[in-house]
Amino acid sequence: MASLVTCPHCGARPKEEFTVKGAVLDRPTPDAPQETWFDYVYLRANPRGAYEEYWHHTSGCRRWLVVTRDTATHEIFDSRDAANRTKVTA
Numbered sequence: 525m526a527s528l529v530t531c532p533h534c535g536a537r538p539k540e541e542f543t544v545k546g547a548v549l550d551r552p553t554p555d556a557p558q559e560t561w562f563d564y565v566y567l568r569a570n571p572r573g574a575y576e577e578y579w580h581h582t583s584g585c586r587r588w589l590v591v592t593r594d595t596a597t598h599e600i601f602d603s604r605d606a607a608n609r610t611k612v613t614a
């Protein structure tokens with residue numbers, strides 16, 4: 525994994541300042557079937573390649589970020605504030 529992660533607010537920072545919190549998934553609507561909610565809560569794809577994850581800049585600005593990372597090489601392609609999230613990968 526890259527030793528420096530670029531935070532859109534703080535610039536390049538050591539990866540130890542961040543906490544990875546999990547995959548960026550589209551939340552089902554409140555009235556979605558139980559099976560849809562089960563899949564959302566318990567099932568995850570394990571894709572190879574670019575994948576979006578929520579990262580928290582815990583020891584920095586404490587903002588939530590969406591980081592696009594290669595699951596095979598750990599190369600980071602993009603990081604942006606989660607408030608400005610637009611889905612890039614499936």
Ligand SMILES: [Zn+2]
Pocket residue numbers: 531532533534535581584585586587
């Ligand atoms: Zn930051």
